[in-house]
Amino acid sequence: MSTTETTASGVGPVEGGSYNVDNPAPYIEAPRQRTKKTPKSTRGNFEMAAWLFMRLSGVVLVVLVIGHLLIQLVLDGGVSKIGFAFVAGRWASPWWQVWDLLMLWLAMLHGCNGLRTVINDYAERANTRLWLKGLLYTATVWTILLGTLVIFTFDPNIR
Template identity: 65%
Template sequence: MTAQIDAPRAKRIDPKYNRARKSRNNFEMMAWLFMRLSGVVLVVLIFGHLISNLLVGQGVHAIDFGFVAGKWASPLWQIWDLTMLWLAMLHGTNGVRTIINDYAEKDRTRFWLKTVLYVVAAFTVLLGTMVIFTFDPCISETFAKSLPLQCGAGA
């Protein structure tokens, strides 16, 4: 006697759990592939960032305003940090989007959670990009005079 095993997709899925709409594009596959590739690139970018900041030179004690100003004077480090920012935000946003799709049961809840996610991610990427490209290491004399008082280093 043999047992009959149904094909995995032979049973009808309860409609409340069937959220997958048929689409002609492969967005989810591309998102999955992006997560793997961006993860590999991020590991290289992050270790390069950590090595240049912590192991080369005086280590963590040398990181201050002047260190960042000197580093961002080079277009290489601007592009490096910008790439790291963009990839990390896109990677994290895609991961949270997947979690929202998995755990938010109502379409309306899923829509609003993803809307908030995309707005916050876009704001963070925009703000970070502006900081990297508009960073001015030449501070005004008025601000320079008050800097030691603000930092608690004394006058």
């Protein structure tokens, strides 16, 4: 009896009331404790490569994307000049084909890796993680493949 009185005065109103010295409430464990099931080593150079790729692709993308935006939206009449003929004219040159291809791949992989780290940091349950990453990778692969296909098989005489 005396124990309940002292603890009750110490912590204020008792919620639930079913917990006591012999039956303490369970502790809220840290999100993922290191247990025996935790893999011993997840070392490898993938995370380092991913980290390095983010920095390098970021630098290249600044040039590619700002150049792209200038050409498409600002220079030489701005956005009103864009049409089928304009795109067809640009993709006739291998230079712009490579530019767009590089931009597509780098931007998609850069964004994909960025979102992967966001999911790793914010998804709390393993299942949520799995599904979000599955969705992300599917969307990325689909967009990259479709874009690459269009750049390589583009036919200006399509009717």
